[in-house]
Amino acid sequence: MNAPKDALLLDVKNLRVDLPTERGLLHAVRGIDFQVRRGEMLCLVGESGCGKSMTSLALMGLLPRKAQRSADHIRFDGVDLQGLPEREMNALRGARMAMIFQEPMTSLNPSYTLGDQLCEALRAHRPSTSAQARERAVYLLERAGVPQAADRLRQYPHQLSGGLRQRVMIAMALMCGPDLIIADEPTTALDVTIQAQILRLIRELQREFGTAVVFITHDLGVVARIADRVAVMYAGEIVETAPVAELFAQPSHPYTRGLLSCIPVRGKTLPGSRLQSIPGVVPSLIGAVSGCAFANRCPEVRDACVQTPPRVELNSHHVVRCVAARPSHMYSEAA
């Protein structure tokens, strides 16, 4: 890779995803902007239903047939993905953009060996002999922490535990040495003890191979652990984007502040005290949506919130969508 370290790998502007449903058009993603630099780990964090999975599928071009995607541009290494014919998009998928899914138990084909599924990921894009493919598969499995990697090639998915399967999925994503990996909540379905291992693994591999990662999660704890930059999503919009330390130190959107205050902090939250939560529910995104979607739950709501919230740049890398945007100091120490 000769591209400069800070080069923009992924540049998304005004991405929208709409899904026709029985009750009307669901606006799952409502005009989001974000960027990912080479080798960077961007965490996309939000509660379920906020549109983060739809975003990942939209990037990969794997949305369901009925879904409608639009954007000003979705630039991957300078090329707008929207204009690409399907065959070229398919050539990108797996080779330069890979994806890891949430459910390791069902994400592998039960009828084929792991070796078969790993090798086909490589051979679909790079002409190689089966021996070469197997060699790379074993190498990556070992790097992913799968014991007895060579034997695993002959095994079937049902013979492995969830944690091991997810390691296989990670190895599979790396087979072609992609520039970008999109990980859609890869640890959510795993045991807590395994979660930490997988997180550490992803972080290590990302640094070692220089792969950019869009890591989707609902867990701020995960964000704190591995993110370089964070984008907070709510009801189909990105409400705040910032480097991780700054987000935790100076959350500037009421929703972000609300999220952070929900996390019990050792030393601050008294044992036995009530955990905080954000009152209210996410509004329906079916049909016309106007104004700020967080307004009905926001502690700082005001008249101006009936209008689309403005994009406020607090500094060169911290962007908030809120009328009341102001940096605040949640914690005296950095997170």
Place this chain on the structure above:
Amino acid sequence: MLTYIVRRLLVGLSVMLTVAVVSFMLLHLSGDLATAIAGPESTAADVEKVRVQYGLDRPITLQFADWLGAALQLDFGRSFYFQNTVMELIGERLPVTLKLGGVALLLAVVVAIPLGVLAAIYRDSWVDRLSLLVAVVGQAMPNFWFALTLILVFSVGLKWLPVAGNTSWQHFVLPAIALGYYAMPSLMRLTRAGMLDVLGSDYIRTARAKGLSPARVVFKHALRNAIIPVMALAAVELGFMLGGSVVIESVYSMQGLGQLAWDSISRNDYPVVQAVVLIIAVFYIGLTFVADVLNAALDPRMRTR
């Protein structure tokens, strides 16, 4: 898995026995066989002679026991009409019927599976609707009529294919179509349903995310998992075809097992009729057994290891 196979095998055997009993009873109790054999012009004395000659005056259980005992040694007695033993007749005719059934099933499968796959991939498109239409119309046509119409169009009208006989491969084309078309709709629908199911699963999403070509996703990953129930159904349909070959073989004069059965029924040649019913039932039971094992192999709980 093994216990399941053994259990199904035992059930199958006892069903075979029951079928033998039922068909035997049906034939012997639904009318007076002696009168039927003796013929419409016979006198009472003639009928009595026939009754004694064929042992029809003995208690029915005894008759059945004798017949079963012989049948287990593949001795089904001698035909009333032909000189040969029933076994010889069956031996002559069975290959024709099996060949016909095999080709019919092959044709049905070759049409049904691609159609079902296309209907699933292009769901709700014109391909989907067309295949559904073909399925629905196909199951409405009576098979004897379809057989005759095929003759009208292809043998008489276009003169492409022969009408009767079983000597060359051309003789099998029309009968195979007439026999197989009825199975096509259900096979297609099952393929479509299975594919729709599989195409929505997570591992297909993974395969697509890997950038595999659409053809590879469909044929390598999806079809492999959707096809087993279809194969099981195909086995069952073959069983139905063997039973339904009566009409088709008669229309096309195929001289197979079905036609033998029909001719024997018309001639009251009941040893043959009994034997054919049992043989076809045995095939059907065997085929459904294969189908059950196939379906059970799919169930992850049955997988060894």
Place this chain on the structure above:
Amino acid sequence: MSSTHLIMSAPLPLPPIPAWRRGLRRSLGHRGLVLGSVILGLIALAALFAPWLAPHDPYAQEVTQRMIPPAWYAKGSWEHLLGTDKLGRDYLSRLLYGARVSLFIGLATALISGLIGTTMGVLAGYYGGRVDAVVSYIITTRLALPVVLVALATAALVGGSLKVVIVLLGLLLWDRFAIVTRSATQQLRDAEFIAAAKALGASTPYILLRELLPNLMSALTVVATLEMAHAILLEATLSFLGLGVQPPTPSWGLMVAEGKAYMFFQPWVIVIPGVVLAVLVLGINLVGDGLRDVTAPDGRN
């Protein structure tokens, strides 16, 4: 908390639409169901009003008028719209009366086999255990019998006729009724309303008839339509082979058989009854499939 109110106001909840109205709306929207019902309705009407619609007596033989082709052929005449058969009988009239035969056989057979199959299935599903084992075994045995052969063999011995066909098919075609009602009963057996009825001291026959059966109705109707079509096709096959309805009664299958000898020169003799058979069975199947789609739980499609 600011007192200003904003956001989208949620729409007021609408009063629920009664179930039967929803069912009707769904039925009317289902094209197959509508088409099938129209076809079935037309044929039923034709059968019902056959004596008034038929231009001639279907049994009247006119030797001078043999084998006249339908009106659109050169030698045809408008007096016999669809021509005549080998005995000079008007084809259209025989076709109309044949509809009566087919529909009657279909309904009667479905009724008989429905009674047998439902009884077996409900008993097996409700009591389980030994009863279920016996019934399941009977079903498996019945499935292993080649229906056409057995029907033919029995009809040959007993002699073919309308009554024989109905009884025979009724005694043979109950398997799907039994299978469907058995599994449906098994699912409903542990439902709350059954438990409630039992708690109120209701007798078993009452529970089965008044509580269980109404809930099986939708599945039963679907199976009944399919078996009706099955019976009609089987009767046609039997009659075609000479062991079903006997001449001179007009049965569509019989008409094809009678025309077989002449089919090379007068193809309409076999084409027309076959087409009408196919259309009738198509209509019934469309109705059955449509009913199944409409009564299936939402989210299946």
